[in-house]
Amino acid sequence: MAFLEVKQxxxxxxxxxxxxxxxxxxxxxxIEEGEFVALLGHNGCGKSTMAKLFNGMLLPTAGKVxxxxxxxxxxxxxxxxxxxxxxxxxxxxxQLVAGIVEEDVAFGPENLGVPPVEIRRRVDEALKAVEMxxxxxxxxxxxxxxxxxxxxxAGIIAMETKCxxxxxPTAMLDPKGRGxxxxxxxxxxxxxxxxxxxxTHYMDEAVQAGRVVVMDEGDILTSGTPRxxxxxxxxxxxxxxxxxxxxxxVYRLGASGVKLPEIPLNEEECVAMLRRYLxxxxxxxx
Amino acid sequence: MIADITLGQFFPGxxxxxxxxxxxxxxxxxxxxxxxxxxxxxxxxGLVVLFTFLGMCVSKVPLKLYVKGLKPILFIxxxxxxxxxxxxxxxxxxxxxxxxxxxxxxxxxxxVSVRIVLLIFTSSVLTFTTSPNQLTDAIERLxxxxxxxxxxxxxxxxxxxxxxxFVPLLLxxxxxxxxxxxxxxxxxxxxxxxxxxxALIPVLIPLFVSAFRRxxxxxxxxxxxxxxxxxxxxxxxxxxxxKQDVFILGAVALFLGAFLLLNLWLPPAILR
Numbered sequence: 001m002a003f004l005e006v007k008q009x010x011x012x013x014x015x016x017x018x019x020x021x022x023x024x025x026x027x028x029x030x031i032e033e034g035e036f037v038a039l040l041g042h043n044g045c046g047k048s049t050m051a052k053l054f055n056g057m058l059l060p061t062a063g064k065v066x067x068x069x070x071x072x073x074x075x076x077x078x079x080x081x082x083x084x085x086x087x088x089x090x091x092x093x094x095q096l097v098a099g100i101v102e103e104d105v106a107f108g109p110e111n112l113g114v115p116p117v118e119i120r121r122r123v124d125e126a127l128k129a130v131e132m133x134x135x136x137x138x139x140x141x142x143x144x145x146x147x148x149x150x151x152x153x154a155g156i157i158a159m160e161t162k163c164x165x166x167x168x169p170t171a172m173l174d175p176k177g178r179g180x181x182x183x184x185x186x187x188x189x190x191x192x193x194x195x196x197x198x199x200t201h202y203m204d205e206a207v208q209a210g211r212v213v214v215m216d217e218g219d220i221l222t223s224g225t226p227r228x229x230x231x232x233x234x235x236x237x238x239x240x241x242x243x244x245x246x247x248x249x250v251y252r253l254g255a256s257g258v259k260l261p262e263i264p265l266n267e268e269e270c271v272a273m274l275r276r277y278l279x280x281x282x283x284x285x286x
Numbered sequence: 287m288i289a290d291i292t293l294g295q296f297f298p299g300x301x302x303x304x305x306x307x308x309x310x311x312x313x314x315x316x317x318x319x320x321x322x323x324x325x326x327x328x329x330x331x332g333l334v335v336l337f338t339f340l341g342m343c344v345s346k347v348p349l350k351l352y353v354k355g356l357k358p359i360l361f362i363x364x365x366x367x368x369x370x371x372x373x374x375x376x377x378x379x380x381x382x383x384x385x386x387x388x389x390x391x392x393x394x395x396x397x398v399s400v401r402i403v404l405l406i407f408t409s410s411v412l413t414f415t416t417s418p419n420q421l422t423d424a425i426e427r428l429x430x431x432x433x434x435x436x437x438x439x440x441x442x443x444x445x446x447x448x449x450x451x452f453v454p455l456l457l458x459x460x461x462x463x464x465x466x467x468x469x470x471x472x473x474x475x476x477x478x479x480x481x482x483x484x485a486l487i488p489v490l491i492p493l494f495v496s497a498f499r500r501x502x503x504x505x506x507x508x509x510x511x512x513x514x515x516x517x518x519x520x521x522x523x524x525x526x527x528x529k530q531d532v533f534i535l536g537a538v539a540l541f542l543g544a545f546l547l548l549n550l551w552l553p554p555a556i557l558r
Contacts, residue, residue: 052506057509082512086511089507093500094499095506097507099447099451100417106522107513110520110522111511112512113520116522116523119522120522139454155511159512
């Protein structure tokens with residue numbers, strides 16, 4: 001049994017009213033413990049709704065979401081589910097509660113009724129894990145976007161959840177902040193074995209995941225390793241989805257007659273591939 | 287420009303008063319204010335002045351800052367002093383028609399102005415040495431007994447914490463919206479009061495809309511982090527009375543003894 005199970009989930013906002021619109025049409029998804037999954041899709045495809053379904057902030061209109069075997073739709077499972085699945089939102093300013101970094105990180109464990117000495121230990125550890133320990137006594141509004149988002153992540157780590165769902169955590173950050181946050185996420189997944197569900201529309205972030213799930217119009221379009229998914233440039237483009245820039249370049253070269261053996265995922269691979277290709281050409285010419 | 291306003295005017299430092307338990311500080315400050323207003327003769331007033339001054343020195347906050355805090359109140363001090371001079375009872379020293387100045391009036395004016403100044407200094411000692419978060423924390427703990435009477439103490443404290451957290455954010459946002467509206471040709475600096483208030487409407491409406499959006503996000507984040515009210519909640523920071531708290535309490539006890547002695551044994555200098 002997978003850690004996160006989404007079974008035939010349908011979801012509509014305002015389900016009771018006449019103008020209900022369904023945003024998810026029977027989604028099936030399984031995520032194993034320790035996985036790093038990127039959920040891709042363009043705006044309005046239902047990926048943010050998925051994020052809130054994972055920890056029971058929203059409940060499916062039909063179907064089931066199971067977290068470690070617990071049904072999120074049952075009232076008594078609400079807290080146990082949220083103890084296992086933490087949620088990080090897009091806007092770093094709106095999700096910090098307290099006026100001091102370390103007190104904000106302590107907010108989650110305080111809610112869980114953890115003894116004070118243990119909270120202190122968890123807070124210090126969480127802040128060190130996101131490399132924000134030196135800033136523990138700062139006010140959040142004096143930090144940069146990337147730093148704030150890392151504090152928000154530390155707030156979830158301190159609760160010792162098994163899984164962190166991040167809903168476009170880098171959308172409001174500059175490239176530097178984006179790099180910091182992605183580095184932190186990678187590290188948590190590798191070193192602490194925390195399950196990561198990263199919702200994003202940046203292709204170069206999705207490439208870093210172990211598995212990519214592409215959503216379109218309330219359904220899962222395709223999924224697989226980044227390499228498998230981004231090979232299908234044509235297919236993704238038909239659904240007006242982007243591909244990483246390197247993949248795009250090689251795809252276009254292919255269209256104009258320069259055939260490379262496969263689609264690269266990042267700049268380095270692309271450069272290496274082009275270099276090999278050019279060397280081959282030079283060899284053929286001389 | 288707006289972001290310069292610092293709420294509570296906390297002045298971070300490591301003095302003895304900074305380390306004192308905020309609950310102790312709140313109680314002592316209230317107690318001290320009562321003493322300031324019961325000091326009836328020059329000796330007890332002098333003692334209160336001395337003690338306030340001592341507190342200001344121990345706080346290690348530059349005296350300049352205290353004086354700065356006095357400026358906006360200066361008008362009130364002068365105003366009440368002048369009123370008191372003319373409202374004294376007893377034999378007039380000088381008299382123009384119905385206006386008269388008596389010795390008692392002058393004394394009254396002196397006492398009132400000294401008291402107001404001391405009041406400002408004393409409360410500044412509290413706000414300068416205690417962070418807003420510590421203050422909320424202390425208030426929550428001091429009011430805890432009230433929760434037995436179903437007063438939502440925890441909820442109030444949580445609201446205060448969140449409000450303090452969002453003050454700088456909303457100020458920053460107001461600044462941004464004002465610039466945005468100015469860039470669109472809004473005029474906020476000319477015209478009469480009425481016109482200026484009207485000019486604020488296009489600032490306030492977007493501010494409110496965004497505040498509601500923030501509140502919705504914040505609620506999601508708080509619930510995701512298992513917030514379910516004050517029940518079964520623990521605190522990372524536990525307030526405990528330490529050595530310096532006992533020391534300060536001792537100093538205050540001595541002060542109180544001296545104060546009572548002076549205030550009761552010596553005759554009052556002003557009539558009430």
